[in-house]
Amino acid sequence: MTQTIAPTQSANYVGTSERKHNGEKFLRGEMVYIDDIRIPGMHFAGIVRSPHPHARIKSVDLSKASVAEGVIFVLSGAEAAKHTDPIPHFIDPEAFGGKTTDVRCLAVDKVVYVGEPVAAIVARTRQDAEAAVELVDVEYEILPFVIDGEESLQPDAPRIYEHWDDNKIISIPFISGDTEAVFAQAEHILEDELKIQRYSTQPIEPRGYVAVYDSRESSYTFYGACQNPHPLRWVLSHTLRVSENDVRVIAPTVGGAFGLKMHGHPEEPLTCILSKLSGKPVKWIEDRTETMLVGAREQMHRFKVSFTSAGKITALKDHFVANVGALGAPPGWGMVFLSGLAFPTGYKIAATDVLATVVASNKSPWNAARGYGKEATALVMERIIDLVARDLGMDPLEVRRVNLIESHEFPYKTAGGLNIDSGDYHAALDKAVEMIGLPALRAEQEELRKDNRYLGIGFAFELTPESGDIPGTLVGGFDTSTVKMDPSGKVTVLTGVTTPGGGNDTSILQIVSDQVGIEISDARIIQGDTLLTPYGFGNYSGRSMVTGGNAAYLAAKDIRAKLLIIASRLLETDESDIDLRAGWARSLSNPDKAIKISEIAYTVYTLAFATATGVEPPLESTRVYQPENIQHTPDAEGKINIYPTYSNAVHVAVVEVDADTGHVKVRRFGTVHDAGTIINPRFVEGQMEGATAMGIGAALMEHSIHDPATGHLSTNRFKTYLMPRASDVPMFESVHQVTPSPYTALGTKGAGEAGVGGAQAAVTNAVHDALAPLGVTIRQMPLNPQNVLHAIITRETGKQA
Amino acid sequence: MIAHRFKYSCPRSAEEAAAELAQMEGEETAIISGGTWVVPEMSHHLRRPKLVIDLKLAGLAGVSAEADAVVIGPATTYTQLAHSKHTPNFLKKVVAGITGGSQIRNRGTIGGSACYANPASDIPGALVTMKASLHLRAHSSTRIVEAADFFLDANVTLLEPDEILESISIPSTNDENLFSYAKFKTAQGSWPIVTIGCIASEDGVARRVIVGGAGAIPFAVDLDGQESEDEVLQRVHAAMRQPWSDVFATADTRRHIAGVMTQRAVREIAAAKNGEKS
Numbered sequence A: 001m002t003q004t005i006a007p008t009q010s011a012n013y014v015g016t017s018e019r020k021h022n023g024e025k026f027l028r029g030e031m032v033y034i035d036d037i038r039i040p041g042m043h044f045a046g047i048v049r050s051p052h053p054h055a056r057i058k059s060v061d062l063s064k065a066s067v068a069e070g071v072i073f074v075l076s077g078a079e080a081a082k083h084t085d086p087i088p089h090f091i092d093p094e095a096f097g098g099k100t101t102d103v104r105c106l107a108v109d110k111v112v113y114v115g116e117p118v119a120a121i122v123a124r125t126r127q128d129a130e131a132a133v134e135l136v137d138v139e140y141e142i143l144p145f146v147i148d149g150e151e152s153l154q155p156d157a158p159r160i161y162e163h164w165d166d167n168k169i170i171s172i173p174f175i176s177g178d179t180e181a182v183f184a185q186a187e188h189i190l191e192d193e194l195k196i197q198r199y200s201t202q203p204i205e206p207r208g209y210v211a212v213y214d215s216r217e218s219s220y221t222f223y224g225a226c227q228n229p230h231p232l233r234w235v236l237s238h239t240l241r242v243s244e245n246d247v248r249v250i251a252p253t254v255g256g257a258f259g260l261k262m263h264g265h266p267e268e269p270l271t272c273i274l275s276k277l278s279g280k281p282v283k284w285i286e287d288r289t290e291t292m293l294v295g296a297r298e299q300m301h302r303f304k305v306s307f308t309s310a311g312k313i314t315a316l317k318d319h320f321v322a323n324v325g326a327l328g329a330p331p332g333w334g335m336v337f338l339s340g341l342a343f344p345t346g347y348k349i350a351a352t353d354v355l356a357t358v359v360a361s362n363k364s365p366w367n368a369a370r371g372y373g374k375e376a377t378a379l380v381m382e383r384i385i386d387l388v389a390r391d392l393g394m395d396p397l398e399v400r401r402v403n404l405i406e407s408h409e410f411p412y413k414t415a416g417g418l419n420i421d422s423g424d425y426h427a428a429l430d431k432a433v434e435m436i437g438l439p440a441l442r443a444e445q446e447e448l449r450k451d452n453r454y455l456g457i458g459f460a461f462e463l464t465p466e467s468g469d470i471p472g473t474l475v476g477g478f479d480t481s482t483v484k485m486d487p488s489g490k491v492t493v494l495t496g497v498t499t500p501g502g503g504n505d506t507s508i509l510q511i512v513s514d515q516v517g518i519e520i521s522d523a524r525i526i527q528g529d530t531l532l533t534p535y536g537f538g539n540y541s542g543r544s545m546v547t548g549g550n551a552a553y554l555a556a557k558d559i560r561a562k563l564l565i566i567a568s569r570l571l572e573t574d575e576s577d578i579d580l581r582a583g584w585a586r587s588l589s590n591p592d593k594a595i596k597i598s599e600i601a602y603t604v605y606t607l608a609f610a611t612a613t614g615v616e617p618p619l620e621s622t623r624v625y626q627p628e629n630i631q632h633t634p635d636a637e638g639k640i641n642i643y644p645t646y647s648n649a650v651h652v653a654v655v656e657v658d659a660d661t662g663h664v665k666v667r668r669f670g671t672v673h674d675a676g677t678i679i680n681p682r683f684v685e686g687q688m689e690g691a692t693a694m695g696i697g698a699a700l701m702e703h704s705i706h707d708p709a710t711g712h713l714s715t716n717r718f719k720t721y722l723m724p725r726a727s728d729v730p731m732f733e734s735v736h737q738v739t740p741s742p743y744t745a746l747g748t749k750g751a752g753e754a755g756v757g758g759a760q761a762a763v764t765n766a767v768h769d770a771l772a773p774l775g776v777t778i779r780q781m782p783l784n785p786q787n788v789l790h791a792i793i794t795r796e797t798g799k800q801a
Numbered sequence B: 001m002i003a004h005r006f007k008y009s010c011p012r013s014a015e016e017a018a019a020e021l022a023q024m025e026g027e028e029t030a031i032i033s034g035g036t037w038v039v040p041e042m043s044h045h046l047r048r049p050k051l052v053i054d055l056k057l058a059g060l061a062g063v064s065a066e067a068d069a070v071v072i073g074p075a076t077t078y079t080q081l082a083h084s085k086h087t088p089n090f091l092k093k094v095v096a097g098i099t100g101g102s103q104i105r106n107r108g109t110i111g112g113s114a115c116y117a118n119p120a121s122d123i124p125g126a127l128v129t130m131k132a133s134l135h136l137r138a139h140s141s142t143r144i145v146e147a148a149d150f151f152l153d154a155n156v157t158l159l160e161p162d163e164i165l166e167s168i169s170i171p172s173t174n175d176e177n178l179f180s181y182a183k184f185k186t187a188q189g190s191w192p193i194v195t196i197g198c199i200a201s202e203d204g205v206a207r208r209v210i211v212g213g214a215g216a217i218p219f220a221v222d223l224d225g226q227e228s229e230d231e232v233l234q235r236v237h238a239a240m241r242q243p244w245s246d247v248f249a250t251a252d253t254r255r256h257i258a259g260v261m262t263q264r265a266v267r268e269i270a271a272a273k274n275g276e277k278s
């Protein structure tokens, strides 16, 4: 049975920049996205949305719409409520001691934001549906509204939910030590504020759903551009009053998600109930103006820090307010909790007094957005570091060095209760300084200043707790993968994690192919189908490799163990002498002795009572991976740790600011990134580059603006909601640093969320460094010409900002 | 998606188009040149015309040279302007900076941009800079107006509902003069906050600078070339009579940037002149 083979090519996939296994299909436009799905008899949904930020619904008249061309079904909120229950919150604030409210797929009594769904149409074509939407007469009693977060906290603010005694959803304290006592003794104290704008994420593919109700089976098949098929199934079954096993959720190829496609959106159950009540498959595809409604990130920080003359920060107080708009069922508001928890990032500050206040307003609801609140913490902390440095006349790098956790101090427990796994922050900082060539830049900066040109260099450290598990919610920190090898030796991987396009599917195949010794082209992976894959939580929180990847590793190892047993019997050598690689099992001591993996597989299935005796068929294994380090039982101080891994990065931005116009140009951008063990360097870099571009957009231009007079979103197209184009960002320079996590099987940490806050902070610090000769502090993000110029002018004329 | 039904017509001449317009009598009508404004507005249900008049077969595209003017059809696209040998040098520079990719440059037209009169667009300011005159046609009459008079307010022009823009003529007298064109914008893809156009006088002095984007309509800043930088600023501020603000910048910010950008244009022309001499 042994045969002679040519020496095998190296097939060690892990650690190489393997190309996307299905990249060619993407390039050829052959992937199936939600809008490519067409079911026989499919109809289209049209949604009537509120034109008012706050109003009582007096009546909904659907009579004209119901007889319009192509219309087969119309639905009011009152009618929908007879068939559906409120949408369960992804993370219910009430469970954390806050207030809650019912969110329905169609508003019943009143609307609380512009764009809230009020009624729905099912028609033969999308055109007919959109035309009929215009024929629906809704009579509103207009109520006073509030869109500003701090105004909304005032006692006389319009009450958004009548059963609440104010508009505050929740206030969450994160307290460690006695800040007031430290302040009282402090050498130096600094107080300032920073307003982070509302901005969002804009995947190239908007949301979209196709629902098919099967009346014989009383079951739903739901195709959705979504991130978390299994948890969404639970939400749909509860909203639609059917059992969970009567709902199948399928996520086709998703064209970017960034949190926007986490569920709780009213259109999800709405499409389903429209299908059931109309008797037709129903499709709904979001328009970009609707995508733009979803908000995130708006926070007003007021902070106070004390520090020594040596730059050591001794206490930090930050009471901040986040305006999350109307309370929606998606996990948006939870970002604020994370912003608070992530303080003081990678800095050793013993006394912290952080209070995160979440307030509702009449803006449209938030959803999760890449960074999940931790980006705000990074921005504020990094501004604080640079402000302390400015106050002391110290080098901001030195202030970082004085305060950053040192490599020998890991695992390190933060004031907030997080247990940071591993890292070498000081080394990362040194690498960043080296990669950017700091001394030459400082010299250039000085030269240019003589000509009134303002070059700035800004650094930022970023800590990204990833792969979280929030107790009591379907935000799970573990996941499951199945690896199956068939009698031909081909492999199918089924996993509960999903991909928004970043390539975790390919990376998982790299891990599995290495373990079972096959060519990656002989493996396929199935994700995003609740009927086919093991239960899983999908993608968020940089979790897919940490959970699904490690689970696939364990499952593949089980198969590997069986392959090795059979191989050792067939090759008549020790298991330890066998290498599995590129489709072959081969003796290491005698490389001429080899056998195809496919023959071993066939043996397992066909000689189960002979050669394969004692090796349990089939070649299938399902394993779950629960990373270590998650600690849900409160410690002595009552703190829990919801994150197993902590990727980190140092970012450095070089900008030039036109002080006469306020225009900022990013000249260079570099990152030193530590995501633990790297499975595929190119994908990790891709994640970082995308997040960095997002962070540069956040720093300089992205801003969702509501018209204060009408409560309407003014920035509802790409012509008004500005995002950076390729020509707005420099080539990214990047360096990896690897400190494996001791808490995951492969040593991986999350990769995916890091970059947004770090880039935003580095650019912001660079702009301030550039404008240092003018002594400017900008307190309103983003740093667009309007805000930069305003800060320069008010500084020069001494006017109040 | 365009949801409502409408009539579509494709007249063969400007006169035919004007005749159709005359019959509409107050009914909402949309003229489409390239359609890059009208079609998205119809998709967003912001416009519901009963009749759409498409100018694509009306023979209104093209650039031709006459004795002392260049005549441009309103349906000429940016790509056509970029490729024509008759396109004035200044306009070539403007066209080179039109964003939106080949989709917009191949469809968007000079006449569409002029008639839409978007404060932040390039063409209104460019036409005023070039001292263009616009030929307007109604069913039974025609008239000629100067670009400087054509723009009345944001999205408002002298065009009557029954009129179309038939041609644009640009005097070819200053085509060899020094010029400068600059846009100030937040990001590559965004609308400008300010555009600055200047065609210098024959002796190479920036005597007339046209500021677009800063106000509701383009406005001229007249200079004699002797002003100090501060005086240039004051001229700009005094000339800006119809302030404009949008999500990118307030009227104050626009005024400030308009001043700075005008100073730079004046400096650029002066430097070019000195460069020529040396």
Ligand SMILES: Cc1cc2nc3c(=O)[nH]c(=O)nc-3n(C[C@H](O)[C@H](O)[C@H](O)COP(=O)(O)OP(=O)(O)OC[C@H]3O[C@@H](n4cnc5c(N)ncnc54)[C@H](O)[C@@H]3O)c2cc1C
Pocket: B030, B031, B032, B033, B034, B035, B036, B037, B038, B039, B055, B074, B075, B097, B098, B099, B100, B101, B104, B107, B108, B109, B110, B111, B112, B113, B114, B115, B116, B120, B121, B122, B123, B159, B163, B164, B165, B166
């Ligand atoms: C992505 C994008 C990028 C863009 N970038 C730029 C840019 O960099 N600079 C810039 O200036 N603009 C820009 N535009 C704006 C605009 O699309 C172009 O300026 C374009 O030239 C408009 O011309 P059109 O022929 O497509 O207009 P249309 O939509 O056909 O018409 C616009 C208006 O003019 C009227 N109209 C058209 N022709 C006539 C006529 N002959 N007589 C009477 N009325 C008429 C129409 O009824 C309509 O009201 C951009 C647009 C987009 C979508």
